[in-house]
Amino acid sequence: MGGDHGPAVTVAAAQRALQRHDDIKLMLVGRPDALEPALRERGLDQDSRISIHAASEVVGMDESPAVALKKKKDSSMRVAIDLVKQGAVDACVSAGNTGALMATGKFVLKTLPGIHRPAICTALPTITGHTHMLDLGANIDCTADHLLQFAVMGAVLAQAVDDNARPSIGLLNIGSEAIKGNETVKQASQLISETALNYAGFVEGDDIYTGKVDVVVADGFVGNVSLKTAEGVAAMVNQVLKSNFRRNLFTRLAAVLALPVLNRVRHTLDPRQYNGASLLGLNGIVIKSHGSADEEAFANAIKIAAIEIDHSVPERIRRELEHHLNATGEEA
Amino acid sequence: MGGDHGPAVTVAAAQRALQRHDDIKLMLVGRPDALEPALRERGLDQDSRISIHAASEVVGMDESPAVALKKKKDSSMRVAIDLVKQGAVDACVSAGNTGALMATGKFVLKTLPGIHRPAICTALPTITGHTHMLDLGANIDCTADHLLQFAVMGAVLAQAVDDNARPSIGLLNIGSEAIKGNETVKQASQLISETALNYAGFVEGDDIYTGKVDVVVADGFVGNVSLKTAEGVAAMVNQVLKSNFRRNLFTRLAAVLALPVLNRVRHTLDPRQYNGASLLGLNGIVIKSHGSADEEAFANAIKIAAIEIDHSVPERIRRELEHHLNATGEEA
Numbered sequence: 001m002g003g004d005h006g007p008a009v010t011v012a013a014a015q016r017a018l019q020r021h022d023d024i025k026l027m028l029v030g031r032p033d034a035l036e037p038a039l040r041e042r043g044l045d046q047d048s049r050i051s052i053h054a055a056s057e058v059v060g061m062d063e064s065p066a067v068a069l070k071k072k073k074d075s076s077m078r079v080a081i082d083l084v085k086q087g088a089v090d091a092c093v094s095a096g097n098t099g100a101l102m103a104t105g106k107f108v109l110k111t112l113p114g115i116h117r118p119a120i121c122t123a124l125p126t127i128t129g130h131t132h133m134l135d136l137g138a139n140i141d142c143t144a145d146h147l148l149q150f151a152v153m154g155a156v157l158a159q160a161v162d163d164n165a166r167p168s169i170g171l172l173n174i175g176s177e178a179i180k181g182n183e184t185v186k187q188a189s190q191l192i193s194e195t196a197l198n199y200a201g202f203v204e205g206d207d208i209y210t211g212k213v214d215v216v217v218a219d220g221f222v223g224n225v226s227l228k229t230a231e232g233v234a235a236m237v238n239q240v241l242k243s244n245f246r247r248n249l250f251t252r253l254a255a256v257l258a259l260p261v262l263n264r265v266r267h268t269l270d271p272r273q274y275n276g277a278s279l280l281g282l283n284g285i286v287i288k289s290h291g292s293a294d295e296e297a298f299a300n301a302i303k304i305a306a307i308e309i310d311h312s313v314p315e316r317i318r319r320e321l322e323h324h325l326n327a328t329g330e331e332a
Numbered sequence: 333m334g335g336d337h338g339p340a341v342t343v344a345a346a347q348r349a350l351q352r353h354d355d356i357k358l359m360l361v362g363r364p365d366a367l368e369p370a371l372r373e374r375g376l377d378q379d380s381r382i383s384i385h386a387a388s389e390v391v392g393m394d395e396s397p398a399v400a401l402k403k404k405k406d407s408s409m410r411v412a413i414d415l416v417k418q419g420a421v422d423a424c425v426s427a428g429n430t431g432a433l434m435a436t437g438k439f440v441l442k443t444l445p446g447i448h449r450p451a452i453c454t455a456l457p458t459i460t461g462h463t464h465m466l467d468l469g470a471n472i473d474c475t476a477d478h479l480l481q482f483a484v485m486g487a488v489l490a491q492a493v494d495d496n497a498r499p500s501i502g503l504l505n506i507g508s509e510a511i512k513g514n515e516t517v518k519q520a521s522q523l524i525s526e527t528a529l530n531y532a533g534f535v536e537g538d539d540i541y542t543g544k545v546d547v548v549v550a551d552g553f554v555g556n557v558s559l560k561t562a563e564g565v566a567a568m569v570n571q572v573l574k575s576n577f578r579r580n581l582f583t584r585l586a587a588v589l590a591l592p593v594l595n596r597v598r599h600t601l602d603p604r605q606y607n608g609a610s611l612l613g614l615n616g617i618v619i620k621s622h623g624s625a626d627e628e629a630f631a632n633a634i635k636i637a638a639i640e641i642d643h644s645v646p647e648r649i650r651r652e653l654e655h656h657l658n659a660t661g662e663e664a
Binding site for chain 2: 126137140181205207210220224225226230231233234235236237240245247251253255265268
């Protein structure tokens with residue numbers, strides 16, 4: 001039903017995605033009395049490419065995942081994931097409550113064999129392009145085995161999305177030397193280095209944004225703090241730039257002249273381009289769009305779902321996990 | 333002996349600090365054959381305000397703290413901290429190996445009563461001013477009690493440095509709701525809320541840079557990743573701005589016109605202004621300057637030492653810790 005902004009944004013994003021990707025079909029899941037007017041407003045009719053599937057309830061953004069799972073069996077989120085499970089659709093894209101989405105995904109779709117914990121993974125801009133980072137908050141206490149599984153899942157995603165045969169993997173730590181860090185990251189480093197993955201060792205927080213590696217692995221607590229920190233710094237820089245360009249007549253003139261450059265910078269770093277986090281490790285494709293995503297951002301999340309469908313990401317994770325765990329002598 | 337750049341920067345920074353603060357005296361600790369020429373080069377003589385104290389060894393930047401502590405008893409770092417212990421000087425400022433500095437500080441000065449682990453604390457720029465954050469990497473596995481002690485130490489530092497009678501304290505977590513986070517932060521939140529501190533509850537990574545609270549408390553692993561992430565994002569934004577302003581003749585012209593604004597932005601966010609991290613919880617004042625600090629940055633670290641001396645920070649931490657722990661019914 002569209003996160004913070006409701007169906008108007010979801011429907012506008014759906015229209016944009018249909019225009020951009022002529023091989024996709026969309027099913028809007030939610031209350032028909034809200035979705036039908038939103039479709040009409042954009043001049044859209046239900047047809048072979050876009051349709052409404054009724055769901056009577058909505059999970060609130062602050063609702064407990066356990067309560068949502070137990071009580072709201074006809075929520076748009078639950079119905080959409082049920083449709084993935086039934087094979088009626090190939091992926092679910094939601095801007096709803098992250099915890100509830102993950103809990104529902106796990107309950108309905110189950111995790112892939114060998115995956116104990118699904119992880120949230122997103123692309124982040126870097127000086128040289130982008131990097132994939134996981135986990136961004138689904139798992140607050142991770143073992144070395146979980147981090148190993150994240151490494152495999154991140155590698156598969158980077159292979160699929162970036163067409164990169166051997167993406168490099170870094171493990172987030174507080175120093176690049178092998179003696180640094182807690183026992184969990186040291187053990188995880190050992191485990192990942194024993195796989196056939198292209199493991200580059202430990203990376204530090206600043207390495208995420210230099211593009212030193214293609215995939216950064218962290219536990220969900222650290223990953224979430226890092227992601228939010230980055231958002232905070234970006235917002236602060238933006239704010240300081242703005243207020244300084246608005247200082248007086250001269251600076252306002254400078255701003256006008258610098259505008260094309262500043263717009264280009266804004267475009268390069270535009271978080272909307274990076275909207276759409278994958279809930280990796282589920283037996284199906286579920287993409288989380290930011291709650292406050294606008295039309296462009298949500299359309300990007302739909303694009304990511306389409307790419308993951310094209311590359312059968314869950315199936316590839318299952319295969320690769322077997323392969324990597326067998327390489328270390330373990331059973332998958 | 334001056335971190336990555338050696339005595340030339342240290343001596344230049346010392347000269348700058350002497351000019352700015354006419355109530356301080358400096359003792360340069362290190363090899364006289366390196367320090368004397370550096371003094372001469374800047375037209376300085378040893379006098380009542382600046383002198384050399386000989387130390388024959390230097391701790392390498394990658395040396396293990398344990399080895400440095402055991403084997404290098406005449407290192408500049410060890411000798412400088414010994415001078416603090418003996419009361420010959422009031423504080424030590426070093427741009428050397430952080431781990432060795434912390435280990436030497438703990439071994440020689442000991443921790444204050446009630447402090448199990450000293451923490452690294454620094455000021456960070458925010459939209460509204462600055463915030464103090466600790467721990468930034470000294471302690472990778474923290475208990476709730478450690479986080480409580482960090483909260484007290486951070487509050488004292490903010491009181492002293494900012495002249496803020498009741499600095500607000502936030503505990504870094506992955507959500508602001510009480511149910512979020514791991515057991516350690518939940519317990520720590522309970523403990524801090526039972527003190528007389530001005531506790532604002534959980535904060536998220538982005539709140540650090542909005543200036544939501546005056547002090548942000550985190551374990552050293554998370555704090556370090558957050559700090560490095562912020563450095564990485566700032567470097568990336570800077571790089572993207574630069575390359576876009578250098579794109580063509582028009583953008584170069586825009587850059588010239590925008591230069592005063594960009595310089596002001598750069599000044600506001602200048603990391604050199606925030607150089608100088610406090611090793612809080614030691615029975616003495618030890619300030620860590622960034623290894624790559626230049627003259628201005630190192631002079632700022634000296635200024636921080638002077639402020640902490642003026643405000644008897646270690647003594648105040650000792651007193652406040654007794655006070656806050658007594659308030660919770662525990663013995664200090």
